Amino acid sequence: MERFGLVGLPNAGKSSLYNALTGGGALAAPYAFATKDPNIGVAKVPDERLERLAAMSSSKNTIHAAVEVVDIGGLVEGASKGEGLGNKFLANIREVDAIVFVLRAFADDDVPGPSDPLEHLRVVELELALADLETVEKRLAAVERQSKLDKSLGDELDALRAAEAALSDGRPLYRAGLSPAHRETLAPHFLLTNRRVLAVVNVGENELDGIAEAEARVAAEFNDAGDNVEVIGMCVQLEAEAAAISDPAERAEMLEGFGLGEGALFRMVRSSYHLLGLRTYFTTGEKESRAWTFYEGSTAPVCAGRIHSDFQRGFIRAEVIAWDELLELGSWNAAKDVGRLRVEGKDYVARDGDVMEFRFNV
Numbered sequence: 530m531e532r533f534g535l536v537g538l539p540n541a542g543k544s545s546l547y548n549a550l551t552g553g554g555a556l557a558a559p560y561a562f563a564t565k566d567p568n569i570g571v572a573k574v575p576d577e578r579l580e581r582l583a584a585m586s587s588s589k590n591t592i593h594a595a596v597e598v599v600d601i602g603g604l605v606e607g608a609s610k611g612e613g614l615g616n617k618f619l620a621n622i623r624e625v626d627a628i629v630f631v632l633r634a635f636a637d638d639d640v641p642g643p644s645d646p647l648e649h650l651r652v653v654e655l656e657l658a659l660a661d662l663e664t665v666e667k668r669l670a671a672v673e674r675q676s677k678l679d680k681s682l683g684d685e686l687d688a689l690r691a692a693e694a695a696l697s698d699g700r701p702l703y704r705a706g707l708s709p710a711h712r713e714t715l716a717p718h719f720l721l722t723n724r725r726v727l728a729v730v731n732v733g734e735n736e737l738d739g740i741a742e743a744e745a746r747v748a749a750e751f752n753d754a755g756d757n758v759e760v761i762g763m764c765v766q767l768e769a770e771a772a773a774i775s776d777p778a779e780r781a782e783m784l785e786g787f788g789l790g791e792g793a794l795f796r797m798v799r800s801s802y803h804l805l806g807l808r809t810y811f812t813t814g815e816k817e818s819r820a821w822t823f824y825e826g827s828t829a830p831v832c833a834g835r836i837h838s839d840f841q842r843g844f845i846r847a848e849v850i851a852w853d854e855l856l857e858l859g860s861w862n863a864a865k866d867v868g869r870l871r872v873e874g875k876d877y878v879a880r881d882g883d884v885m886e887f888r889f890n891v
């Protein structure tokens with residue numbers, strides 16, 4: 530399962546956001562979790578398309594896609610030099626697929642710490658960039674030596690030099706303008722900033738009118754990040770309170786009361802999912818309707834392998850139809866009868882929103 534890590538200074542709202550995402554109510558996914566780590570939870574990825582397919586098929590079970598969320602504590606100024614949890618903190622970040630920055634914008638005299646999100650961002654980025662600089666400098670020294678004998682290391686040398694130049698300016702790699710080829714070359718080093726970022730700006734409950742403005746102010750800082758970074762403003766405290774209400778109608782009423790629409794958590798999970806290049810296909814039937822996660826560009830056999838490795842190994846073909854087309858026709862059998870199920874082979878590249886059934890033979 531793909532994993533998101535919440536990163537930020539103390540009292541930014543990370544644990545509150547973590548609880549909102551994983552702690553019961555709106556988003557917590559009903560998945561038993563193998564590890565006993567209290568800082569890792571599972572959040573479901575809400576998807577209205579799935580709900581509609583489940584209703585169409587009168588499915589007994591509806592199973593959403595899900596992501597893991599990690600509450601990574603311990604970032605303080607000096608973390609890259611071992612302050613706070615230091616290295617343990619950095620190791621935790623290396624294990625996540627995407628980083629979620631939690632940047633505090635709420636003022637509260639009872640909660641210590643700065644309330645300027647740009648100040649939070651400055652410290653967080655600096656610490657991550659310094660930690661990466663250390664990794665890059667070590668590797669660079671080794672590669673400079675080896676590349677005198679081994680010309681095949683030229684690409685890595687170029688990529689490391691470009692990374693070093695950015696990082697020593699304090700610029701994280703997600704907004705250093707590195708070419709995609711360089712970023713790919715650097716991938717095996719698990720650098721902290723060579724990945725995509727979602728920045729959550731945590732606005733106070735008394736400043737809900739200022740959410741858009743706070744979001745825009747932080748987004749302006751990322752104007753050099755292309756589509757590597759997305760910014761979402763929300764009031765974590767209110768979102769957490771809403772998420773704790775298990776009755777959907779009551780929850781919607783509370784969010785409406787504050788003028789928060791469907792709430793920002795759903796949007797946040799959906800954008801981080803998308804940001805990572807994750808897409809969804811569906812299976813639907815009376816027993817269950819289910820959303821399955823795949824990486825953009827995956828072929829049908831790879832998608833089938835998300836269900837079971839036998840499906841991939843023995844893949845013969847897939848029957849495919851877009852989710853909205855299927856809804857319009859009313860049922861899988863109706864789609865089959867009018868010849869609208871496409872038969873696709875092993876080279877078919879799946880699309881977000883496909884409904885699929887696989888034929889396989891093992």
Ligand SMILES: Nc1nc2c(ncn2[C@@H]2O[C@H](COP(=O)(O)OP(=O)(O)O)[C@@H](O)[C@H]2O)c(=O)[nH]1
Binds near residue numbers: 538539543635732764
């Ligand atoms: N007033 C206010 N307090 C908040 C908000 N979000 C978090 N807090 C409070 O700030 C403190 C720190 O929050 P927490 O989630 O533990 O931050 P963490 O240190 O980043 O995990 C707690 O007392 C929260 O109740 C908010 O939007 N408004």
Ligand SMILES: [Mg+2]
Binds near residue numbers: 543544602
């Ligand atoms: Mg915390």
